Amino acid sequence: MRHYSEELQRQLRETANLLAETARPIALSYFRNSGQDLKNKLIDGFDPVTAADREIELAMRAVLAEHRPDDGVLGEEFDSVTGTSGLTWVLDPIDGTRGYISGTPTWGVLIAVSDENGPVLGIIDQPYTGERFFGGFGVAEFQRHGATAPLRSRSGTTLETATLFTTFPEVGNLAECAAFNRVRDKVRLTRYGTDCYAYALLAAGQVDLVIEAGLNPFDIHGPIAVIENAGGIVTDWQGGPAHRGGQVVAAGDAALHRAALELINEG
Amino acid sequence: MRHYSEELQRQLRETANLLAETARPIALSYFRNSGQDLKNKLIDGFDPVTAADREIELAMRAVLAEHRPDDGVLGEEFDSVTGTSGLTWVLDPIDGTRGYISGTPTWGVLIAVSDENGPVLGIIDQPYTGERFFGGFGVAEFQRHGATAPLRSRSGTTLETATLFTTFPEVGNLAECAAFNRVRDKVRLTRYGTDCYAYALLAAGQVDLVIEAGLNPFDIHGPIAVIENAGGIVTDWQGGPAHRGGQVVAAGDAALHRAALELINEG
Numbered sequence: 001m002r003h004y005s006e007e008l009q010r011q012l013r014e015t016a017n018l019l020a021e022t023a024r025p026i027a028l029s030y031f032r033n034s035g036q037d038l039k040n041k042l043i044d045g046f047d048p049v050t051a052a053d054r055e056i057e058l059a060m061r062a063v064l065a066e067h068r069p070d071d072g073v074l075g076e077e078f079d080s081v082t083g084t085s086g087l088t089w090v091l092d093p094i095d096g097t098r099g100y101i102s103g104t105p106t107w108g109v110l111i112a113v114s115d116e117n118g119p120v121l122g123i124i125d126q127p128y129t130g131e132r133f134f135g136g137f138g139v140a141e142f143q144r145h146g147a148t149a150p151l152r153s154r155s156g157t158t159l160e161t162a163t164l165f166t167t168f169p170e171v172g173n174l175a176e177c178a179a180f181n182r183v184r185d186k187v188r189l190t191r192y193g194t195d196c197y198a199y200a201l202l203a204a205g206q207v208d209l210v211i212e213a214g215l216n217p218f219d220i221h222g223p224i225a226v227i228e229n230a231g232g233i234v235t236d237w238q239g240g241p242a243h244r245g246g247q248v249v250a251a252g253d254a255a256l257h258r259a260a261l262e263l264i265n266e267g
Numbered sequence: 268m269r270h271y272s273e274e275l276q277r278q279l280r281e282t283a284n285l286l287a288e289t290a291r292p293i294a295l296s297y298f299r300n301s302g303q304d305l306k307n308k309l310i311d312g313f314d315p316v317t318a319a320d321r322e323i324e325l326a327m328r329a330v331l332a333e334h335r336p337d338d339g340v341l342g343e344e345f346d347s348v349t350g351t352s353g354l355t356w357v358l359d360p361i362d363g364t365r366g367y368i369s370g371t372p373t374w375g376v377l378i379a380v381s382d383e384n385g386p387v388l389g390i391i392d393q394p395y396t397g398e399r400f401f402g403g404f405g406v407a408e409f410q411r412h413g414a415t416a417p418l419r420s421r422s423g424t425t426l427e428t429a430t431l432f433t434t435f436p437e438v439g440n441l442a443e444c445a446a447f448n449r450v451r452d453k454v455r456l457t458r459y460g461t462d463c464y465a466y467a468l469l470a471a472g473q474v475d476l477v478i479e480a481g482l483n484p485f486d487i488h489g490p491i492a493v494i495e496n497a498g499g500i501v502t503d504w505q506g507g508p509a510h511r512g513g514q515v516v517a518a519g520d521a522a523l524h525r526a527a528l529e530l531i532n533e534g
Contacts, residue, residue: 032473102430102458103473105372105396129372129396163369169436169459191369192436193460206299206370 002086002115009121009137012087012113015067016123016134019091022063023056023109024127027094030055031128032103050101053077056093056109064089071113076218088114090221096167096195105129106197112221118243122225124200133200135229142204153232154205155253159263162187162208162256165198172213176247179237179264180211186263199223202250203230209260210250213237217245233257237264269353269382276388276404279354279380282334283390283401286358289330290323290376291394294361297322298395299370317368320344323360323376331356338380343485355381357488363434363462372396373464379488385510389492391467400467402496409471420499421472422520426530429454429475429523432465439480443514446504446531447478453530466490469517470497476527477517480504484512500524504531 004012030052057077064073072083075091089112094100096107105128112122113136121136132143133151140151164187171180184190187209194201196219198210203226221243224234227250237247239261249264251257271279297319324344331340339350342358356379361367363374372395379389380403388403399410400418407418431454438447451457454476461468463486465477470493488510491501494517504514506528516531518524 032471098456098458102432102456103468103471104458104461104464165369189365189369191365191371191460193458194371197371201370204299204370 001117004120004137011068012121013134013136015063016111016113016121016136017132018067019060019063019089019111020109020123020125020132022059023093023111023125026056026059027052027100027109027127031100050094050097052100053093053097057091060089060091060093060111074218076216086115090114090119090218092196092216092218092222095219096197099193099195104193106194108196108200110196110218110222112225114221114243118241119221119225119228122222124196124203124222124226126197126200131200133203133226135203135226138229140203140226140230151203151226151230152205153203153227153230153252154208155231155256157208157252157256159183159186159256159259160188163189163191163206164209164211165191165194165201165207166210166212167193167195167198171211172247175267176213179267180213182263182266183209183211183260196223199227199234199250202232202252203227205230205252208252208256211248211260211264213247215245215248217243220245220248223250235261237261268384271387271404278335279388280401280403282330283378283380283388283403284399285334286327286330286356286378287376287390287392287399289326290360290378290392293323293326294319294367294376294394298367316344317361317364319367320360320364324358327356327358327360327378341485343483353382357381357386357485359463359483359485359489362486363464366460366462371460373461375463375467377463377485377489379492381488381510385508386488386492386495389489391463391470391489391493393464393467398467400470400493402470402493405496407470407493407497418470418493418497419472420470420494420497420519421475422498422523424475424519424523426450426453426523426526427455430456430458430473431476431478432458432461432468432474433477433479434460434462434465438478439514442534443480446534447480449530449533450476450478450527463490466494466517469499469519470494472497472519475519475523478515478527478531480514482512482515484510487512487515490517502528504528 072088092110339355359377
């Protein structure tokens with residue numbers, strides 16, 4: 001295990017907050033404006049990248065170049081930077097661009113600091129609602145309008161009483177969708193369309209399970225740090241580390257996580 | 268057509284705002300608290316009714332008894348009141364209780380005033396984000412944090428460039444789901460899980476189509492007034508009035524509405 005001095009922890013947290021503060025006004029300036037410069041990333045389908053995405057990531061990279069020049073950067077929009085410190089900032093300037101361009105307030109700015117073992121600190125920031133979900137070094141906190149409250153995932157929920165979230169009803173490929181549906185058919189309530197906001201709500205003890213597939217690393221580093229420091233658990237569908245992306249299952253506690261993994265792998 | 272004097276219009280709008288102000292603190296006091304007194308409305312399935320729902324509707328009915336004693340009341344939680352004025356207040360204290368109990372900010376307080384021809388004034392209020400979407404007597408406005416902006420639905424969008432919203436992927440029965448999916452397969456982007464917030468975003472010109480089935484009258488009176496006064500159109504799936512509930516299609520303009528109706532009825 002890498003050693004993080006209190007001074008380093010403080011610096012990383014300050015920088016993460018500075019990144020979130022940098023992103024907010026840019027994200028808000030494009031949100032619900034009709035002048036968004038949408039481009040299609042994929043030839044098939046529709047994966048909108050907005051000017052906001054690019055402008056935010058450039059602004060965040062400038063902050064890192066000034067405050068943490070020896071760290072690496074892995075972002076959604078531009079080439080990776082290899083650092084010398086062993087730490088990498090993992091950035092998704094706007095997670096949930098489909099929600100963002102539709103005006104829903106469930107997209108987020110994702111920020112994480114990761115080492116060779118995965119994320120150690122993360123933020124899920126929702127600029128429009130003013131909500132910031134932070135997790136790092138054993139602390140998990142919710143910040144809004146200048147007030148701070150501890151974040152704690154919900155425990156003791158069974159599958160039969162659980163609330164499950166995902167973004168797309170099709171989840172991923174057909175086998176992934178079938179695996180998801182086995183869990184969906186057991187839980188009390190399933191909701192769709194939330195992107196990273198679902199992970200924030202899980203850390204806040206409002207929902208119990210988030211199951212997704214086809215994620216990129218930058219989609220999940222921030223949520224992992226927030227949820228793990230709030231008492232929850234995030235793995236891939238085999239129970240291994242989730243920070244490489246792909247299939248992800250997040251749960252409020254270990255027993256529910258085990259139960260969901262079993263159902264996922266039953267097919 | 269019933270005549271609405273300027274004084275009556277002002278009174279109705281003031282009362283509607285007062286109802287929304289009355290609902291907000293109650294809705295927020297229960298939101299994301301774990302002490303919600305959930306009861307299952309249905310023997311099969313899960314239709315949560317919260318203490319907040321009941322408490323808000325009682326408080327709103329008390330406001331109406333004081334300020335508009337001659338009007339009727341149709342609310343989700345308690346018996347209807349028949350008025351003598353020819354006007355009826357149609358109230359859904361919390362539309363989207365599933366989202367509400369999951370912590371997402373896409374539920375809303377729905378308020379409408381309706382006469383024999385349908386809604387004439389409506390509010391979609393989102394207490395957590397502080398957003399109020401108002402429509403009535405030719406005016407449609409968005410209010411947040413003391414600022415006001417005009418609401419205008421988007422026009423000129425074709426099916427191929429449209430954003431479509433609904434709440435549940437299953438939409439309704441199998442035939443209803445198939446009809447929805449014909450539209451889904453044509454549009455650029457489909458999103459789920461938004462309840463009444465989708466109608467607010469349509470009035471705000473952020474999304475182009477909302478298609479749902481199985482609605483109750485109190486789910487749709489408020490949205491109809493907001494959308495129609497913002498330039499949009501709301502009907503049932505046959506193109507008739509939507510305020511009796513059931514199947515609803517809302518669109519940003521008439522041409523897109525026609526195109527969606529055609530696809531819905533193609534099967």
